[in-house]
Amino acid sequence: MRNSFILLVMLFAAFSAGMSQHAAGEPSEAPYGSWRSPISAEMLVQGAVRFGDVSIDGDTVYWVEGRPQEEGRYVIVRRRPDGAIDDILPPPFSARTLVHEYGGGALLASEGVVYFSNYADQRIWRLNPGESPHPVTAESKQRFADFVHDAPRNRLIAVCEDHTTSNDEPANRIVAVSLANGNVTMLVDGDDFYSNPRISPNGRQLCWLSWNHPNMPWDGSELFVAPIAADGSLGKPRKVAGGIDESIFQPSWSPDGTLYFVSDRTNWWNLYAERSGQVVPVLAMDAEFGVPQWVFGMTTYGFRADGAIVVRCTHGGKWSVLEIDPNSGAQRTVELPYSNVSSIDVAGNAAYVIAGSPTEMESLFQIDLSTGETQVIRRSSPIKPDRAYTSVPEAIEFPTDGGTTAHAFYYLPKNADFRGPAGEAPPLLVLIHGGPTSATAAQFRLSTQYWTSRGFAVCDVNYGGSTGYGRDYRNRLRDAWGVVDVNDAINAALFLANQGKADPTKLVIRGGSAGGYTTLACLAFSDVFRCGASHFGISDLALMVHDTHKFESRYLDRLVGLLPQDEARYRERSPIFHLDGFDQPVILLQGLEDKIVPPNQAELILESLKKRGVPVAYVPFPGEQHGFRKSENIIRAHEAELYFYSRILGFTPSEKIEPVEIFNLPAR
Numbered sequence: 001m002r003n004s005f006i007l008l009v010m011l012f013a014a015f016s017a018g019m020s021q022h023a024a025g026e027p028s029e030a031p032y033g034s035w036r037s038p039i040s041a042e043m044l045v046q047g048a049v050r051f052g053d054v055s056i057d058g059d060t061v062y063w064v065e066g067r068p069q070e071e072g073r074y075v076i077v078r079r080r081p082d083g084a085i086d087d088i089l090p091p092p093f094s095a096r097t098l099v100h101e102y103g104g105g106a107l108l109a110s111e112g113v114v115y116f117s118n119y120a121d122q123r124i125w126r127l128n129p130g131e132s133p134h135p136v137t138a139e140s141k142q143r144f145a146d147f148v149h150d151a152p153r154n155r156l157i158a159v160c161e162d163h164t165t166s167n168d169e170p171a172n173r174i175v176a177v178s179l180a181n182g183n184v185t186m187l188v189d190g191d192d193f194y195s196n197p198r199i200s201p202n203g204r205q206l207c208w209l210s211w212n213h214p215n216m217p218w219d220g221s222e223l224f225v226a227p228i229a230a231d232g233s234l235g236k237p238r239k240v241a242g243g244i245d246e247s248i249f250q251p252s253w254s255p256d257g258t259l260y261f262v263s264d265r266t267n268w269w270n271l272y273a274e275r276s277g278q279v280v281p282v283l284a285m286d287a288e289f290g291v292p293q294w295v296f297g298m299t300t301y302g303f304r305a306d307g308a309i310v311v312r313c314t315h316g317g318k319w320s321v322l323e324i325d326p327n328s329g330a331q332r333t334v335e336l337p338y339s340n341v342s343s344i345d346v347a348g349n350a351a352y353v354i355a356g357s358p359t360e361m362e363s364l365f366q367i368d369l370s371t372g373e374t375q376v377i378r379r380s381s382p383i384k385p386d387r388a389y390t391s392v393p394e395a396i397e398f399p400t401d402g403g404t405t406a407h408a409f410y411y412l413p414k415n416a417d418f419r420g421p422a423g424e425a426p427p428l429l430v431l432i433h434g435g436p437t438s439a440t441a442a443q444f445r446l447s448t449q450y451w452t453s454r455g456f457a458v459c460d461v462n463y464g465g466s467t468g469y470g471r472d473y474r475n476r477l478r479d480a481w482g483v484v485d486v487n488d489a490i491n492a493a494l495f496l497a498n499q500g501k502a503d504p505t506k507l508v509i510r511g512g513s514a515g516g517y518t519t520l521a522c523l524a525f526s527d528v529f530r531c532g533a534s535h536f537g538i539s540d541l542a543l544m545v546h547d548t549h550k551f552e553s554r555y556l557d558r559l560v561g562l563l564p565q566d567e568a569r570y571r572e573r574s575p576i577f578h579l580d581g582f583d584q585p586v587i588l589l590q591g592l593e594d595k596i597v598p599p600n601q602a603e604l605i606l607e608s609l610k611k612r613g614v615p616v617a618y619v620p621f622p623g624e625q626h627g628f629r630k631s632e633n634i635i636r637a638h639e640a641e642l643y644f645y646s647r648i649l650g651f652t653p654s655e656k657i658e659p660v661e662i663f664n665l666p667a668r
Helices: 002-024 446-452 471-477 484-498 514-525 541-547 555-559 567-573 600-612 631-649
Strands: 050-057 060-067 073-079 085-087 107-110 113-117 124-127 142-150 155-162 171-178 184-188 193-199 205-211 222-227 238-242 248-253 259-263 270-275 278-283 301-303 309-315 318-324 331-334 340-347 350-357 360-368 374-379 394-399 405-411 428-432 457-462 507-512 531-535 586-591 616-621
Touching: 050 107, 050 340, 050 350, 050 360, 060 107, 060 374, 073 374, 107 142, 113 142, 142 171, 142 193, 155 193, 171 193, 184 193, 184 205, 193 248, 205 248, 222 248, 238 248, 238 259, 238 270, 248 301, 278 318, 301 340, 309 340, 318 340, 318 350, 394 484, 405 484, 428 484, 428 514, 446 457, 457 484, 471 484, 484 507, 484 514, 507 514, 507 631, 514 531, 514 586, 531 631, 541 555, 541 567, 541 600, 586 600, 586 631, 600 616, 616 631
Parallel strands: 428 457, 428 507, 507 531, 531 586, 586 616
Antiparallel strands: 050 060, 060 073, 073 085, 107 113, 113 124, 142 155, 155 171, 171 184, 193 205, 205 222, 222 238, 248 259, 259 270, 270 278, 301 309, 309 318, 318 331, 340 350, 350 360, 360 374, 394 405, 405 457
């Protein structure tokens, strides 16, 4: 701990030194990419946390923090009513579930007790703050997530993923877990997936979501309600809404027992309620009140004690918070200095949001809904952005194939101490988000400023298929993954190059997971980009279908086509089979324990490019899964990528970096 503190002080000192250089005089001219930046790779993780589940129990707030400096451990943190904040989960425990592999919904606080899913054994544990955790469930091949406390029956209701039968897909169901003896009883079964079990305020009804292959929850899902019998079993379920072409998100009971939910039945994810057996809209807007349910526990709205609804919604890539009268639909905007709100939970007259802006780090805030005052509870990083080195994004809409337009955020290079050579445009780093059904936002991220402060322009693309722009925009990727996303990435880069905002000879593309696939596809199927970086990216689409986990095993049915009848299409869009046109250098970064995109995907493309003489680098990370969680690996990944770009684009980084072996690259 002491060494970490000393390192953090040194980093702050370096950051301050950079600022003092700016005060000394005019910026110096230097090649793009070579600018000395006060944002080091170490600063990306030092003291940084990733916010996870938030759970409110009376006046006490609990949340999960993913901490790279603790080997990626997920720690439960508590804020007491007096404002004191402390960690309550001792090592080696880590509050992370592997249901659907992506997890989420691993924490519940109720009546002074905390329940969590422990990463190492996937059992449910009980934690009385100040004591050691005690197991609730026995050792098994079951995983649990998305808990709700059924206090009168002394049990938890949860989603269970059962891996007992190794030869088949795991079975997903909703179960009751006895808090007396840990026994697990099945309540709902038969569909491929479940989420959001929620008990009505009077304890007499349970609602939940379910969906089946090949749908993902944002394609189509169904909302059911069933009565809870005296013995705890469920009566006959009743379908409230949803279907194969209607996505339902976050069913919730209001204090008076009304069932609310979000549906995209009118193209936009809007808020609805069931009243007198009829589904009625609460507020119709060309805005999104829902998000793609990649993990459990995602929230976009909650209820004040008087029944008023507090909701976060997005339009045009900007998030806002509204308070809605549930009866009249009247709304008012809750004024906030933040344009990206990624989570909201409501209790009493307070809302707890995870939010940030283009100039503010993401933080956990409390909003007093009576006064509008905000209070920072916890920042995701101790580092305060300095405007002299902060690039503020511009939302752009650019023309793309088929006479349509797509969306992105453009960041100029920004460093008060340096400017680029006269008459030159900067290199452009095109960022491709994962999913592919996901979205990027205008949010201050040190990982983006790491590049812009060194002289890169950045274009963060919300290609067709991204969320936040309505169902029709999201469905552009139907049967078109590897086409629409590739064209939008290319057209974004060319649009900026044609405007003189990027050097057309130094266009770079990078992405992780699905974004890694788009990166590889752009390099294989076009010559627009000079080089790229694939973080655990997919190179063989059919191989992903056969190797990946249950949650995504039929995902590509909607995005590419059905196997085996559409095998030719899979082959046509898989970069691994088109290496004859893959002439641009690439760096591959891969976790060796990745179950979502296994390492063989990267290794296949590595060996193929090595044989063809294309410059290629491979950086494997033992112990990492899908995404890098350990601080040393996050640091190494960024520095390796910077070193790779320097060798390909021909600039010299300002800092000393451990070299990366680049095969087939001529010595200089």
